[in-house]
Amino acid sequence: MKRLILICLFAFLAADVWAVRVKDMVEIQGVRENRLAGYGLVVGLNGTGDKAGSQFTIRSLANMLRNMGITVDPNMLKVKNVAAVMVTANLPPFARSSQKLDCTVSSVGDASSLAGGTLISTPLHGADGKVYALAQGPISVGGFSVGGSSGSEVTRNFPTVGMVPGGAVVERSLELDLGQKLTLVMNSPDFTTVSRTVKSINSRLGDPVARAIDLSTIEVNIPEGYRDRTVEFIALIESIEVSPDVRARVVVNERTGTVVMGSSVRISTVAIAHGNLSIEITEEPAVSQPGPFSRGVTTVTPQTGISVKEGGQQLVMLPTGTSIGDLVSALNAIGVSPRDLVIILQCIKRTGALHADLEVI
DSSP: OOOOOOEEEOSEETTEEOOEEGGGTEEETTOOOEEEEEEEEEEOOSSOSOOTTOHHHHHHHHHHHHHTTOOOOGGGOOOTTOEEEEEEEEEOTTOOTTOEEEEEEEEOSSOSOOTTOEEEEEEEEOTTSOEEEEEEEEOBOSOEEEEOTTSOEEEESOTTEEEEEEEEEEOSOOOOOOTTEEEEEESSOOHHHHHHHHHHHHHHHTSOOEEEEETTEEEEEOOGGGTTOHHHHHHHHHHOEEOOOOOOEEEEETTTTEEEEETTOEEOSEEEEOOOEEEEEEEEEEEEOOOTTOSOOOEEEEEEEEEEEEOSOOEEEEOTTBOHHHHHHHHHHTTOOHHHHHHHHHHHHHHTOEESEEEEO
16 A cells, blocks of 8 residues: 655654744844845856847947947957856845955856856945945856757756855945844744743843734843843844744645645544545457368457456544544555645645645645
């Protein structure tokens, strides 16, 4: 019998309640990365750059040369060794001038590969339009594209996207003042978890410095003794452990047959019938031999056999409060496959017997 493979996420191990650090459940408002982006040119390509019809690449190259004091006719430029690219990077919180960042370089034209190219000095702008970093350097591409004169081509990974490790230098420092209050934002908003987090923080500090604003926001007043030691206070808050609470949820992927359930999922009394009708058709050749002294000839005739089987024990009763383990054992007993389980769970949900959120992705 084919066994059912089910992935289960348990919120409890035996009778012990597990805890999670506040650091892994919240983000501090204002302490976040900032997205940077810029337009630039990659030069030094071995004939794999943009084609001659890429006007924006030609104009960009002409403008760059003009800024260097070289005046050229754009119609005379060849860009097969040049590619127009977009450069992106993440500016970390509290970034300071001269700090180096990794940046990603992506082709925006019809270049076939960026391998061997060098990114020319490219300013990276933030959402406010200001320049925060300057990117430049050789590109590292984790792929290749090789083609022949007959048109055949072999491509590995994505040669039109590359990295410049440490290629962006921060030019403008980010100034951030946390003030006398911290605002903690929950990654998974939940009333119960927020309440437990507030109680744990106040219990650890021995003072009601934290209060819940809503199901996703906690406001923490920095005590007088930590006003000049904000980093130490944040480290203390992040190390506090809390037992989070989550909604009962079942997530299924119909394409792969993957089912993930939480341990808090419960099922009311329900009967499950699973059809198992199999039809087998076989065909074997048989030799027909004529009688002696007859004028008949030897022929091969097919013999067809049809068998129909219907499995038994296809009705399973699940009592109220059935857990994940009980459900898996019951469905294994009737030979349910992961893909069949998706349909069964949807039917149980429609009857109102499944007390959990059912998400189909």
